[in-house]
Amino acid sequence: MPTAQQSIEQKTKLLLTNPAKLVNYSQLAWHQLPRAEVQAMQLCGLQQRFADLRERIPVLKKLADAEGIEHIEQLDDAVPLLFEHTVYKSYPPSLLEKRSFAQINKWLAKLVTPEIGEAVMAADVSACQGLDDWFETMDKAVPALRISHTSGTSGTLSFLPHGVREFEKTFEIRRLFAWNMDGPDTPPPELHTAYPYYRKGYLSHVRANEFMIKVLLPDEAHFHAAYPSTLSTDMLHLGAKIRAAYAKGTLDRLDISPELLARKKQFDELQMEAPQHLATFFEQMASQLKGKQVYIGATWNLLHNMAKAGLECGLENVFHADSYISTTGGAKGVVQPEGWREDVLRFTGAKALHETYAMSEVIGGSHARCEHGHFHLAPTVIAYLLDPDTSKPLPREGRVTGRAAFFDLGADVRWGGFITGDEITIEWDKPCACGRPSQYVVGPIQRYSEKNGGDDKITCAATEDSHREAMDFLNTFEG
Template sequence: MLDPLRLEAAQELFAERIEQIPLLKKRAQEAGIDRIETFSDLVPLLFAHTVYKSYPKSLFDKGRWTQLLKWMQSLAVSDLSNVDVEGVADVDEFVERLWQAGHAVLTTSGSSGKVSFLVHTMGDRALKTRHIKHTQAWPFLEPGPGRTIFWFGPMRGRNSAVELAITNEQNWGAEGETRALDERPLLISEVSKSAAMQQRLAEGVATPDEIAEFEAEQKAKGRASRQELAALIDELLDRRHEPLLIYSGWAQQLMVRDRARERGIEPGDFHPDTVLMAAGGVKGLALPDDYRDQVYAFYGPKIAKLGVYGMTEMAQLMPRCEAGRYHVPPGLILLLLDQAGERLLGKEDEVDGKLTGRVGFLDLLYEGRWGGLITGDQATLDMSDQCACGRSGPSLLDTVARYTQLGVDDHIGCAGTIDAYVRAGLSE
């Protein structure tokens, strides 16, 4: 059984991190937790998924980089005092200064108006790359170089999605044979500017001149993006008889299928060593109910169709088996919680041998920060001793959805408490 070993590892990690991460220490003291003896002991120590963007937005908007660095330090293991923020012009330069000082900080997209800042060590990056190499293609094939990569996104920038692109290039790619949708760097400042304008439009405070300029910019970007996407799809189809690795969203894959039909290309007309990684949310997209089946039918039965469950804050992804279930790697502690994220679900909560609740986890890999998180996802865990694929242990059903997609309040009980910790820490 892995559970006793996981608890032992969790206690060892907790004993070290509580002395290194101020927010974790504060949370443990308030919850009265001084030792991890059961998985329930972990629940009060999990951070809400919003914690990595819990800084006051004014720090970001007004360029108060010293204060933003102080906030970041409350969540980081490494000493960030060697970061020089003198003369920083914008958030992209702020992140570059962190990297120059040896701190591998990654951001999320910031489409909501605030980005998450995730502190990694260089060791974290190496471990994540190794883990993904041996997990992402399990149990279908071993990764190896030599494929042309078609990546339907940017390949440059200090962003978590870009990091995954680079990792896949290292694990699968042929030298000089990566094709990305956007060769420009993904700049946080540009995404944040767009999100801020969307907010001004929603609030009705944008001026006519601002609206006209914004709409013109969006139209120009839209035209360029459509042209770049069409060119990438045609090149992919031109090279379909070579071994490829294709990574994109589901909607983009339906566009590939539709373009192939226009060109008279038959379904399944791809090199058998091609690997498909279609992923991403579909919120707000008008896709058919069977969009996955349509994509898989287009590529045919011979090529590997890989899938993982994970998120930006999780280093150890959960690979999908032949039965369509996600399996938990040994170094990840998966916890199913009640909707508020305050209680670990147990035997009494099972329905037909399954638990449905909010996903929480402790990722034991991270050196740079505490890997405990309460997510915004609802999932169902089959508690059977054996998966339908024949492997032992509980498995996660392929029915994961965000609470916001389900029309359910995404309120997490500890989120307000942690925000209070942050405000108090910044005022000291």
């Protein structure tokens, strides 16, 4: 158990490797970590991560060499090394069209540590007929890695290489709250999960189900999915490409096989039937899990649709009051209907709705919303505010608005620095009225693309030449 006498170095080691143990498995202690201690651990953790990964992740080494960065003295020293989100989708799109998965693996290997990269390069992907085959093959070939992808609204998917231990640490923190833990001997509840989507898939939030079951639930039988099948990445990617081509007026240039079109038609029919299917699913869950303690994590609109469907059937206070209902992401430009939170609580019967600000690329920590509406920064993630035009760091004092960037201290097989498309405001100094000592996000979270009429050109904080050299290196496939 950590003690007050432990050094910052000892505590930092726990923050990086076993953050739940750092707070002796207490959800209250997690929220009450002293601000000065967190700041000291974060700097120490960043320094350790950079020292360990600088020479070992090829694209990071290329960027750090070009920028002349050998070590980290203060948090802002890492800003030129934060990756734009486009890094994770910088591979030539033609590689997917040609099913050149061996080339995709060469690209991916430059984003991870050598032991993971070697296993990625050694994977036999020659028989993969599409993305679903590739993901399944890579899971078996590199058991310490889980590659996930984003929704690909631009028509191009981002591939995110996360270590298995990253996911485990994330859910070990979530377990503190879902189980209401006050120490290592807290008895586990007979928790169930009702999940309003697919049991399995490679889309980032579906990817996490494997670890939710492993860490939060007694066994697989306690996980109830609306669709017990696998969500097809091939279909998601095709849909994204069609939408992007339609928006550009180039739909007639898309070459899609009849087999894929037939699968797409089936997939679309399933999506059209989703509202009725989900209504039936939650009616079944309300009956099957009535009075039981459940964990439900979903986007706010899925939660609200669930609640509306239940309330229209006369269902209220369905689950145990200690159930944990969680939603991530915020509205981000969408006007949320009045009273949606109250609807969710009335239907589920849970005492509270737990909202967080998080993103697929930074799985090491969610920023929890307090009763005053502020998102408190997680100790496992270093937050930055950058100038929206230059990506240079803004002051870490006062109340400041800028582009959000984060360093995920939980990342150990990849580099955790990431620049987002979000505009946020952070209160660096003034304590929150809720009593938590952490710094926090205030006011709305908005995408720069929404502010700028659909356009958001993220600028890397590195010099233009350094960034271009790193991107050229990442996308060179000789050898």
